[in-house]
Amino acid sequence: MPPITESVAREAICRLGASIFSRGLTFGSSGNISHRLEDGSSLMTPTNVSLGELDPARLSKLDAEGRLVSGDPPTKEGFLHRVMYEGRPDAGAVVHLHSTHSVAVSCLAEIDPADVLPPITAYYVMRIGRLPLVPYFPPGDTRLAEAVRPLVGKHHAVLLANHGPVVAGTSLSAAAGAIEELEETARLFLLLQGHQVRHLTPEQVDELRARFG
Ligand SMILES: [Zn+2]
Numbered sequence: 001m002p003p004i005t006e007s008v009a010r011e012a013i014c015r016l017g018a019s020i021f022s023r024g025l026t027f028g029s030s031g032n033i034s035h036r037l038e039d040g041s042s043l044m045t046p047t048n049v050s051l052g053e054l055d056p057a058r059l060s061k062l063d064a065e066g067r068l069v070s071g072d073p074p075t076k077e078g079f080l081h082r083v084m085y086e087g088r089p090d091a092g093a094v095v096h097l098h099s100t101h102s103v104a105v106s107c108l109a110e111i112d113p114a115d116v117l118p119p120i121t122a123y124y125v126m127r128i129g130r131l132p133l134v135p136y137f138p139p140g141d142t143r144l145a146e147a148v149r150p151l152v153g154k155h156h157a158v159l160l161a162n163h164g165p166v167v168a169g170t171s172l173s174a175a176a177g178a179i180e181e182l183e184e185t186a187r188l189f190l191l192l193q194g195h196q197v198r199h200l201t202p203e204q205v206d207e208l209r210a211r212f213g
Contacts, residue, residue: 003038010056012172013043020097020176021052025183030098030164032075035172036085040064044081046072076140083145084168087152091168093175098164101186106133106159116159119200120188126212127181128157128167136161157182 004012013033020026031051034044044060045051049072060074066082068074075081081094105116113133119125132151137144144160151158157167157178165182169175200208 006037006043007056009035009037009043009172010059013045013059014054014056016095016172016176017045017051017054020095021050025099025180026051026097032077032081032096033093033172034078034081035093036091041069042081042085044074044078047075079142079145080148080166083148084152084156084166087149088156088168090170091156091175092170093172094166094168095172095175095179096164096166097179097183099179099183099186101190102159102165102183103163104190105186106164107162117182117185117189118197119205120185120192120197122200122204122208123181124185125200125205125208127178128185129209130155131157131159131165131182134158134160136163 013035017033020031025031029048029050032045033051034042036042041064042062044062045054046058046060058072060071060078061069062074062078063069066078077096080096084094085091105111111133115130116133117124117128117131132155134144134147134151137147148158148166156169157165159165165179167175167179167182169178
């Protein structure tokens with residue numbers, strides 16, 4: 001897929017933000033989106049703005065070292081995006097949401113921190129795979145970046161405890177598709193609480209990983 005231009009990336013971020021907000025996948029001014037550009041700079045959603053009201057001209061543009069080049073000041077959670085890009089050279093975009101069902105799962109006491117959600121559907125296995133839980137830190141605490149850093153090489157998606165998911169993708173649509181699959185799987189997981197459930201078997205999961213990576 002050819003790299004997209006900065007103006008196309010600006011429009012795509014704003015379109016995705018409006019779509020996410022209109023579907024109730026994040027609230028208030030929570031959630032943030034970034035897109036890496038071909039020259040190593042990146043676009044990021046600004047601080048204190050609703051994803052439903054993004055302006056392409058006011059997105060934060062950061063240089064390869066993370067310094068603001070133009071636009072409004074970036075989200076205070078920008079360090080989460082940077083740590084994902086540093087650990088995943090193939091990542092073209094990162095999306096972080098406070099999506100309700102994923103946050104609810106991140107608060108459960110009885111989840112496996114090495115792999116939070118069971119293999120309920122094939123699409124979850126294909127788009128997320130294993131999902132580690134990152135210990136809780138207060139908003140803006142950069143120790144969170146240090147907790148995420150060792151996980152990023154092996155995982156393109158992590159769940160921050162009592163907070164929400166962060167997902168990287170090769171493109172904006174890949175990152176968005178994966179975080180939406182995660183939110184939907186979290187919803188299914190909660191719906192199925194108290195029921196006898198047939199998860200995919202280890203053999204079925206292995207077959208998916210062999211076929212789809
Ligand atoms: Zn957050």
